[in-house]
Every structure is written in C-alpha cells, then in structure tokens.
Amino acid sequence: MAIYLTPNNQQQIMSVDYLCWVPYFLSNKIINCLLFLGIKHYDKESGRADKPYTSHISPYLHFGQISPRTVLHEAYFTKKSVPKFLRKLAWRDLSYWLLVLFPDMHVEPVRPAYKSQRWSSDRSHLRAWQKGMTGYPLVDAAMRELWLTGWMCNYSRHVVASFLVAYLHLHWIHGYRWFQDTLVDADVAINAMMWQNGGMSGLDHWNFVMHPVDAAMTCDPYGSYVRKWCPELAGLPDEYIHKPWKCPPSQLRRAGIVLGQNYPHRIVVDLEERREQSLRDVVEVRQKHSEYVDKVSGSDMVSVPDQLLAFTLGCADGDDNDDVIKSNTCQFLLPVITRKEFKYKTLQPNTKDNPYNTVLKGYVSRKRDETIAYMNERHFTASTINEGAQMYERRERTARIMEGLPQMRDPKNKSRRTPTSDPFSIVPPAYFHLAN
Ligand SMILES: Cc1cc2nc3c(=O)[nH]c(=O)nc-3n(C[C@H](O)[C@H](O)[C@H](O)COP(=O)(O)OP(=O)(O)OC[C@H]3O[C@@H](n4cnc5c(N)ncnc54)[C@H](O)[C@@H]3O)c2cc1C
Structure with missing residues (x-):
C-alpha cells in the first residue's frame, strides 16, 4: 500500500499493490481507508499472501504513529464484520502483558x-x-x-x-x-x-x-x-x-x-x-x-511469575505473603x-x-467454494441448483437425526485432521470446580 502527500498536504492512498511504510502521522481518513481495504475480506481471506487483505497498520502501531484506541474506534465504524480483526488487536496487548510477566x-x-x-x-x-x-x-x-x-x-x-x-x-x-x-x-x-x-x-x-x-x-x-x-x-x-x-x-x-x-x-x-x-x-x-x-x-505446566502471584494474592510490599513470594521457597505451577x-x-x-x-x-475446498460463489453471483440457474442442493442437504441431515444415524461429515472448509471429539477435551474430575 502506498500513501502519498498531495501538494496541499492531504494524505492519499495511491496504490494497494505494495506496502510502503511512511514515517508520518496518519489522518483518520487514511486509517479508515486502510481499515476498509484490509478488513473487507478479513474474516475469510486474511491469510492471502498475494492480496492486501489485512490492514498493514503494524508498523504505524509500532512507531506510535497511530494509537490502537483510534484503530479500535475506526474499526467499529467500518460497517464490516470485524471480530477477528479486533481479536488480533487484543493479542497485541496480550503480548505486552506477557512481556511484563516474563x-x-x-x-x-x-x-x-x-x-x-x-x-x-x-x-x-x-x-x-x-x-x-x-x-x-x-x-x-x-x-x-x-x-x-x-x-x-x-x-x-x-x-x-x-x-x-x-x-x-x-x-x-x-x-x-x-x-x-x-x-x-x-x-x-x-x-x-x-x-x-x-x-x-x-x-x-x-x-x-x-x-x-x-x-x-x-x-x-x-x-x-x-x-x-x-x-x-x-x-x-x-x-x-x-x-x-x-x-x-x-x-x-x-x-x-x-x-x-x-x-x-x-x-x-x-x-x-x-x-x-x-x-x-x-x-x-x-x-x-x-x-x-x-x-x-x-x-x-509453567511457574506462575511472582508479579502475577502477588497480584492474585492481593499482597502489597511488606505483607507476609509478599515475603513468601520473595523468598522463592516454593514454585506455583499452573497447567x-x-x-x-x-x-x-x-x-x-x-x-x-x-x-x-x-x-x-x-484450504482444500477453495476451488469448489470459489466456483460456487462465482456461479451464484452470475448464474441464476447455478444459484437455483445450489439452493436445491442445500435444501437436499438440510433434509438429509434432519432425516438422519430422526433415524438416529450419525451425521455425514461436512467437507466444507475442512482443513484439519484433528478429530472433534477426543479424550483430552473431557474435563477431568479434579478440575470440575474450575470448569463450573
Ligand atoms: C513468527 C511471527 C512473528 C511476528 N512478529 C511480529 C512483530 O515483530 N511485530 C508485529 O507487529 N507483529 C508480529 N507478528 C504478528 C502479525 O504477523 C503482524 O502483526 C501482522 O502480520 C501485521 O500485519 P497487519 O497490520 O496487516 O495485521 P492485521 O491482521 O490487520 O492486524 C491488526 C493489528 O493487530 C495486531 N496483531 C495482528 N496479529 C497479531 C498477533 N498474532 N499477535 C499480536 N498482535 C497481532 C498488530 O498490531 C496488527 O497491526 C508476528 C507473527 C508471527 C507468526
């Protein structure tokens, strides 16, 4: 993405072909533009390396040229579904918190x-x-x-x-x-x-x-x-x-x-x-x-950092608990x-x-999904067939439920081999009090 200053000092995005970080502050208009371009396809296609489908704001955030609060505020007003993007912004804060602890x-x-x-x-x-x-x-x-x-x-x-x-x-x-x-x-x-x-x-x-x-x-x-x-x-x-x-x-x-x-x-x-x-x-x-x-x-298991321990136990400098923590006589381990x-x-x-x-x-079914989306957009007959197919799938699912048969596996967007049900997801009895 390239951002330029026009002669009357107005910032303008001229191209989205390549990334170019510029060392000056960004106006809200530009932030909006970056977010709009980046977030448009974010939920499904933020993984594309060949397309500018993320916001590209990380250098600006890093150098303090834009504040994460402004980004958050502007993101809410892009009228796009942005939960994934907002989650990423939160990870940024998570990393700073972790660096304080470790x-x-x-x-x-x-x-x-x-x-x-x-x-x-x-x-x-x-x-x-x-x-x-x-x-x-x-x-x-x-x-x-x-x-x-x-x-x-x-x-x-x-x-x-x-x-x-x-x-x-x-x-x-x-x-x-x-x-x-x-x-x-x-x-x-x-x-x-x-x-x-x-x-x-x-x-x-x-x-x-x-x-x-x-x-x-x-x-x-x-x-x-x-x-x-x-x-x-x-x-x-x-x-x-x-x-x-x-x-x-x-x-x-x-x-x-x-x-x-x-x-x-x-x-x-x-x-x-x-x-x-x-x-x-x-x-x-x-x-x-x-x-x-x-x-x-x-x-x-990791040992709980002293700071977090002190915070959890609610102790200030000079407390008895604080002495225990500082003496390092025991380690608190957390799974x-x-x-x-x-x-x-x-x-x-x-x-x-x-x-x-x-x-x-x-993304193994990309070609199939893209073909369907393309045909849906342009082809009335294809979209009617697709609707019919979806109705058939729905009926099939209901019939299987009625007959007590296991559901067919859904090949859509399937990318992992990890099974959905497994013994490690079961909460062991000793941890019931944490789960409830
Ligand atoms: C091995 C590895 C190293 C990385 N090193 C850095 C780094 O040095 N600096 C850096 O800013 N990002 C780093 N990231 C996270 C992420 O790749 C970049 O933040 C992102 O690619 C920046 O592009 P964007 O602004 O278009 O991101 P978007 O997807 O549009 O996200 C918006 C903002 O959210 C924050 N964000 C996004 N992903 C993450 C994440 N996984 N963890 C924390 N915050 C995130 C960033 O501030 C980012 O600008 C790293 C990721 C990996 C896998």
Missing part, C-alpha cells in the same frame, strides 16, 4: 522444561532460510519479501516459522533475531510471543503446523506470490509452482529452470520424517521433565494449553499413528 521472554523459554530441548546447529540451513534459498518456493518467496520490503503477512510468518522449527529443527531464537533485524514492525513483545508459541515453549501452543507446500492452497492459490518474489520460477505452470521438484524435466526446461543452478534443490526432503523427529524431541523433553507435566490433564499430539505421543511414545496430527492441509 521479561526474559525473548531469550528464555516460558515453559521451563523446554530449556533442554535438542535443536539442530546446521548453519547452512539457517543461511538458506534467511536468504530464501530453501528450495520450497512459498518459504523462499516469503523470506525474500521480508528481506526486500521489511514485511510479510501473518500467514507467511506462520509458514516460515513452522518451517524453521518443525522441519529444520532450528531454535526459534534464530527466527526471533532475524525478524527483529529485518521486520519494519519488529516488536520485542509480539515477536517474542509469536516465536515462543511457534517454538513450542510459549504460553500458548499453536495447534497447527504449516506445511510448506499445502499452505499455499490458503495463501497463494494461483502462485502469483511465488512468481513475484521468485521470478526465476515464473514460467512454471500453476500445478508445479509450489513444488518444482515434481515438474517433468521437459516443462522445467521450457520454463528455463535448472534445479540446483538457477533455483536450489530442497534443503530437506523427507518432510514427514522431519516432523516425526520434531515430535520425538518434544516427547523426550516432556518425559525428562515430568515434574512440569500435570498428572491429571497431561498438560505442560497451560498443550498440543494434543504432544500429550498423545507422551502417553504412547512408540505408536506410529497420530490422530491429533496438527499439520494443516490448507
């Missing part, structure tokens, strides 16, 4: 057990990741965009973070430092919170891992993002743009690509095995430090959200199956 969050794992996690020390992998030369086009496009513009969208940040941690097994701290060096919105609190979460040692485990190829179905369905930042791949057909190693040699030749020469070979090949190894490393940590695993729920696959694998380390596999498949 001031070493940018260097020390919040979950104490994970300090002993094994990480790879392969510098060549780290360099390839930083330079956008991993051989995975989506990861490379995002890392090159970051280097050239100082920015990438949230979804791409998740993709490259998952790749660094779950597939390259490199310590999240490398990612944190690189982002601090290169992001125009680099923010100690948000950056550390997100990398800790991605690195599995933060207060909130991400319950997903982005696959470096499948994620493209959500964020770059037509390959235009990759074509923009990895122009050497531009000649590839859509089908192979995110996996050039699968492209037949004749098509590669026609596109002018020689793998290993003008575009790198993949630096890691067996993604499934790399992910399995990452899971095994976490299980090892949890088994070694069982004192930080809650016996009832199987969740990881925190823990990925179900970690719990499962800790209980059954030798099993091969993983019903809680968190690797996202991407």
Whole structure:
C-alpha cells in the first residue's frame, strides 16, 4: 500500500499493490481507508499472501504513529464484520502483558522444561532460510519479501516459522533475531510471543503446523506470490509452482529452470520424517521433565511469575505473603494449553499413528467454494441448483437425526485432521470446580 502527500498536504492512498511504510502521522481518513481495504475480506481471506487483505497498520502501531484506541474506534465504524480483526488487536496487548510477566521472554523459554530441548546447529540451513534459498518456493518467496520490503503477512510468518522449527529443527531464537533485524514492525513483545508459541515453549501452543507446500492452497492459490518474489520460477505452470521438484524435466526446461543452478534443490526432503523427529524431541523433553507435566490433564505446566502471584494474592510490599513470594521457597505451577499430539505421543511414545496430527492441509475446498460463489453471483440457474442442493442437504441431515444415524461429515472448509471429539477435551474430575 502506498500513501502519498498531495501538494496541499492531504494524505492519499495511491496504490494497494505494495506496502510502503511512511514515517508520518496518519489522518483518520487514511486509517479508515486502510481499515476498509484490509478488513473487507478479513474474516475469510486474511491469510492471502498475494492480496492486501489485512490492514498493514503494524508498523504505524509500532512507531506510535497511530494509537490502537483510534484503530479500535475506526474499526467499529467500518460497517464490516470485524471480530477477528479486533481479536488480533487484543493479542497485541496480550503480548505486552506477557512481556511484563516474563521479561526474559525473548531469550528464555516460558515453559521451563523446554530449556533442554535438542535443536539442530546446521548453519547452512539457517543461511538458506534467511536468504530464501530453501528450495520450497512459498518459504523462499516469503523470506525474500521480508528481506526486500521489511514485511510479510501473518500467514507467511506462520509458514516460515513452522518451517524453521518443525522441519529444520532450528531454535526459534534464530527466527526471533532475524525478524527483529529485518521486520519494519519488529516488536520485542509480539515477536517474542509469536516465536515462543511457534517454538513450542510459549504460553500458548499453536495447534497447527504449516506445511510448506499445502499452505499455499490458503495463501497463494494461483502462485502469483511465488512468481513475484521468485521470478526465476515464473514460467512454471500453476500445478508445479509450489513444488518444482515434481515438474517433468521437459516443462522445467521450457520454463528455463535448472534445479540446483538457477533455483536450489530442497534443503530437506523427507518432510514427514522431519516432523516425526520434531515430535520425538518434544516427547523426550516432556518425559525428562515430568515434574512440569500435570498428572491429571497431561498438560505442560509453567511457574506462575511472582508479579502475577502477588497480584492474585492481593499482597502489597511488606505483607507476609509478599515475603513468601520473595523468598522463592516454593514454585506455583499452573497447567497451560498443550498440543494434543504432544500429550498423545507422551502417553504412547512408540505408536506410529497420530490422530491429533496438527499439520494443516490448507484450504482444500477453495476451488469448489470459489466456483460456487462465482456461479451464484452470475448464474441464476447455478444459484437455483445450489439452493436445491442445500435444501437436499438440510433434509438429509434432519432425516438422519430422526433415524438416529450419525451425521455425514461436512467437507466444507475442512482443513484439519484433528478429530472433534477426543479424550483430552473431557474435563477431568479434579478440575470440575474450575470448569463450573
Ligand atoms: C513468527 C511471527 C512473528 C511476528 N512478529 C511480529 C512483530 O515483530 N511485530 C508485529 O507487529 N507483529 C508480529 N507478528 C504478528 C502479525 O504477523 C503482524 O502483526 C501482522 O502480520 C501485521 O500485519 P497487519 O497490520 O496487516 O495485521 P492485521 O491482521 O490487520 O492486524 C491488526 C493489528 O493487530 C495486531 N496483531 C495482528 N496479529 C497479531 C498477533 N498474532 N499477535 C499480536 N498482535 C497481532 C498488530 O498490531 C496488527 O497491526 C508476528 C507473527 C508471527 C507468526
């Protein structure tokens, strides 16, 4: 997005093709414009790396050029449905609160057990990741965009973070430092919170891992993002743009690509095995430090920071309780959200199956949904057929309920393999008093 000053000092948005951060204050009109453009498609498509479908206000918030209160206020008046956007704004505050509670969050794992996690020390992998030369086009496009513009969208940040941690097994701290060096919105609190979460040692485990190829179905369905930042791949057909190693040699030749020469070979090949190894490393940590695993729920535990403890106990300086806290004689441990696959694998380390596999498949039904939406808009007959199909589905559902049959699974927007009902969602008896 580019913002310019007109001769009479009026700010104007001239283009939404690329992001350009400008070092002056923004008028409410511009904030409104950014929000309107960013929020329009926010609920469904904020994951698009190839479209400007988020607000792009993070650098302005970071440098204090706009206040979050103004953004909040303006967002309420955009007349769009914005709960997801407002939630994101709240996460920003959450990260500052966390940094107050855990001031070493940018260097020390919040979950104490994970300090002993094994990480790879392969510098060549780290360099390839930083330079956008991993051989995975989506990861490379995002890392090159970051280097050239100082920015990438949230979804791409998740993709490259998952790749660094779950597939390259490199310590999240490398990612944190690189982002601090290169992001125009680099923010100690948000950056550390997100990398800790991605690195599995933060207060909130991400319950997903982005696959470096499948994620493209959500964020770059037509390959235009990759074509923009990895122009050497531009000649590839859509089908192979995110996996050039699968492209037949004749098509590669026609596109002018020689793998290993003008575009790198993949630096890691067996993604499934790399992910399995990452899971095994976490299980090892949890088994070694069982004192930080809650016996009832199987969740990881973190020690409650002194400040929070003092606040909860309502004690001021000089209180008896305050002395207990300061003397550090005891630790108060609290169970925190823990990925179900970690719990499962800790209980059954030798099993091969993983019903809680968190690797996202991407937006698999995108093409179908887009075709229906397109036809609905333009084609009266198609929309009538669609209505008929929906009515049929409704009837089928009701009939199944009446006959006591299980419901058919809904393929719409289905992207996870995680089952909906599982033993870990059941509140253990010892925690009933907390749940009610
Ligand atoms: C590994 C990783 C590192 C990140 N590092 C940073 C960072 O250094 N600085 C930074 O501002 N954001 C960071 N984020 C969060 C997020 O990616 C950016 O805030 C967002 O991409 C900025 O674009 P936007 O303004 O269009 O966001 P929008 O989606 O339009 O959101 C509006 C605002 O909400 C806040 N926000 C959005 N997502 C988050 C989030 N996950 N956590 C906290 N606040 C959020 C931001 O202030 C953002 O400007 C990181 C995310 C990841 C996965």
